Amino acid sequence: MSVAQQRNALRRRLGAWAAQHGRSLTATLGQFRRSPGPSAMTAAVIGIALALPAGFLGILDNIESMTQPWRSGWQASLFLERDLATASQKELAARLDKRPEVATVERLSREQALAEFRRYSDFDRAVELLDENPLPPVLIVHPSTGLSPSATDELVAALDDHSEVERVRLDREWVERLHAMMALAERGVWLITALLGIAVILVVGNTIRLDIENRREEIVITKLLGGTDAFVRRPFLYSGLGYGISGGILATILVEAGRWILSPPVNRLASLYDSSFRLDGIGLSGAATLLAAGGLLGLLGSGLAVGRHLAAVEPA
Amino acid sequence: MITFDRVSKRYRAKEAVANISFHIGRGEMVFITGHSGAGKSSLLRLIPLLERPSGGSVAVSGVDLAELPRRRIPHLRRGIGITFQDHRLLGDRSVFDNVALPLLVAGIPYRETGRRVRAALDKVGLLNKESAEPITLSGGEQQRVGIARAVVTRPPILLADEPTGNLDPSLSTEIMHLFAQFSALGVTTVIATHDLPLVEQLGHRRITLQAGRVAVDTARYSR
Numbered sequence: 001m002s003v004a005q006q007r008n009a010l011r012r013r014l015g016a017w018a019a020q021h022g023r024s025l026t027a028t029l030g031q032f033r034r035s036p037g038p039s040a041m042t043a044a045v046i047g048i049a050l051a052l053p054a055g056f057l058g059i060l061d062n063i064e065s066m067t068q069p070w071r072s073g074w075q076a077s078l079f080l081e082r083d084l085a086t087a088s089q090k091e092l093a094a095r096l097d098k099r100p101e102v103a104t105v106e107r108l109s110r111e112q113a114l115a116e117f118r119r120y121s122d123f124d125r126a127v128e129l130l131d132e133n134p135l136p137p138v139l140i141v142h143p144s145t146g147l148s149p150s151a152t153d154e155l156v157a158a159l160d161d162h163s164e165v166e167r168v169r170l171d172r173e174w175v176e177r178l179h180a181m182m183a184l185a186e187r188g189v190w191l192i193t194a195l196l197g198i199a200v201i202l203v204v205g206n207t208i209r210l211d212i213e214n215r216r217e218e219i220v221i222t223k224l225l226g227g228t229d230a231f232v233r234r235p236f237l238y239s240g241l242g243y244g245i246s247g248g249i250l251a252t253i254l255v256e257a258g259r260w261i262l263s264p265p266v267n268r269l270a271s272l273y274d275s276s277f278r279l280d281g282i283g284l285s286g287a288a289t290l291l292a293a294g295g296l297l298g299l300l301g302s303g304l305a306v307g308r309h310l311a312a313v314e315p316a
Numbered sequence: 317m318i319t320f321d322r323v324s325k326r327y328r329a330k331e332a333v334a335n336i337s338f339h340i341g342r343g344e345m346v347f348i349t350g351h352s353g354a355g356k357s358s359l360l361r362l363i364p365l366l367e368r369p370s371g372g373s374v375a376v377s378g379v380d381l382a383e384l385p386r387r388r389i390p391h392l393r394r395g396i397g398i399t400f401q402d403h404r405l406l407g408d409r410s411v412f413d414n415v416a417l418p419l420l421v422a423g424i425p426y427r428e429t430g431r432r433v434r435a436a437l438d439k440v441g442l443l444n445k446e447s448a449e450p451i452t453l454s455g456g457e458q459q460r461v462g463i464a465r466a467v468v469t470r471p472p473i474l475l476a477d478e479p480t481g482n483l484d485p486s487l488s489t490e491i492m493h494l495f496a497q498f499s500a501l502g503v504t505t506v507i508a509t510h511d512l513p514l515v516e517q518l519g520h521r522r523i524t525l526q527a528g529r530v531a532v533d534t535a536r537y538s539r
């Protein structure tokens with residue numbers, strides 16, 4: 001066979017393949033049109049099951065972006081050796097300032113430290129009784145924004161490593177609590193997502209199983225006439241895919257409707273806090289993810305149902 | 317074309333087909349006759365592998381069916397047109413769609429479908445019923461739709477199980493003549509029927525079953 005002939009043969013086979021798929025797809029759409037009630041019900045269940053985790057994840061994302069500026073709001077106080085010379089203090093401050101994880105370094109001399117202490121405590125009388133300033137010089141390190149907890153730990157360890165630094169005090173307990181809470185919430189949402197994903201697979205699987213029961217005679221006759229397993233399976237897989245994608249579209253609509261409903265009060269709250277915070281939508285990529293997730297779960301559910309129930313339908 | 321070699325088929329205790337051997341040549345037309353329960357349907361079901369024999373071997377077009385891999389069964393069935401006593405048409409599809417189903421299954425290009433379906437419907441005299449629903453047709457018309465579906469892919473083998481089951485004599489004769497025409501075109505045709513008078517009148521080869529065994533095979537005498 002010449003190359004051109006081979007190419008033609010290939011094109012013909014591809015054409016036949018595409019035509020078969022096209023006709024299965026048309027038949028599937030016809031099926032949806034013939035029984036819109038149950039189909040819509042299945043799609044609605046999938047839509048809600050997908051919208052819930054998508055909504056939760058969206059809220060988490062929004063909380064995360066809202067708290068982002070506060071998260072690097074922690075600071076580290078470096079208590080230096082008491083008798084470190086001013087020049088050395090300045091030199092250390094400059095050195096630290098060069099680190100990429102560090103945004104700014106503030107230096108408090110022993111005198112400034114004492115002044116601060118007097119201003120913010122009730123001990124100024126007591127301090128006056130001391131004949132010597134008991135406070136060490138302090139460097140206050142502000143980290144750059146968006147440091148992860150592990151990067152923060154590394155930075156703190158590095159600061160502590162300097163011989164001039166006696167002690168590091170970190171003001172970040174609440175940041176850690178926030179992180180911990182967010183991690184917990186995220187884990188919880190993923191758990192719900194996994195459960196709802198399984199629910200979607202089961203719902204689609206059950207719908208397809210009923211579909212197979214209802215079309216038993218059609219399947220038997222198709223096999224009698226020489227329909228391959230793939231040919232018989234195809235419309236059901238398309239159905240599953242269709243249910244999943246319709247569910248994904250519905251979920252997108254639900255999530256966006258939820259945002260539309262929540263937006264006015266959120267904006268009002270934000271304005272009361274002088275914040276420009278706005279609820280972010282799931283966007284194009286979010287919608288694409290929902291559709292893909294729906295399609296994949298639908299395909300999985302129908303694949304399971306087809307694998308379990310179609311082999312049992314044999315002509316006799 | 318079809319060879320049975322000491323074939324038996326047992327359903328639990330009941331032996332529906334017992335030690336049957338025969339050969340049917342290409343283009344031959346054969347009647348399988350016998351009383352109800354003699355094993356005619358059971359015998360026919362072994363040919364497209366709707367059932368597997370309990371013993372012996374069946375060969376179709378020189379292929380031993382025992383050695384046919386499972387994934388090749390659809391290919392075997394596409395080469396065999398079958399009609400059933402209870403028609404087995406899809407009630408929720410038009411006559412046209414029913415007859416088009418084998419073409420769809422075989423992946424025949426769409427533009428050829430209409431022409432071939434109409435040619436098949438024309439042959440059985442139902443061209444004007446293509447958009448009717450099968451339930452609205454008479455028994456004889458449904459049987460003819462079944463025949464159109466069986467021949468639309470022009471298979472080399474045609475099997476018919478009681479095609480004249482509950483039809484009046486003149487319609488029965490008409491349908492048998494239709495099968496004779498296909499046979500004359502080279503299609504190997506096997507028809508199970510208990511309508512002995514009609515079979516004798518047509519005078520083709522006849523294999524008579526009795527309790528699952530071959531009682532008479534007219535080919536044995538003519539040879």
Ligand SMILES: Nc1ncnc2c1ncn2[C@@H]1O[C@H](COP(=O)(O)OP(=O)(O)O)[C@@H](O)[C@H]1O
Pocket residue numbers: 327328330331332350351352353354355356357358359
């Ligand atoms: N699926 C089956 N299960 C059990 N017995 C069967 C089955 N099919 C046929 N038989 C039995 O085998 C015998 C032959 O039946 P069948 O082939 O239908 O005869 P015919 O078509 O000549 O009337 C009958 O006694 C019938 O009861």
Ligand SMILES: [Mg+2]
Pocket residue numbers: 356357358477478
């Ligand atoms: Mg019978």
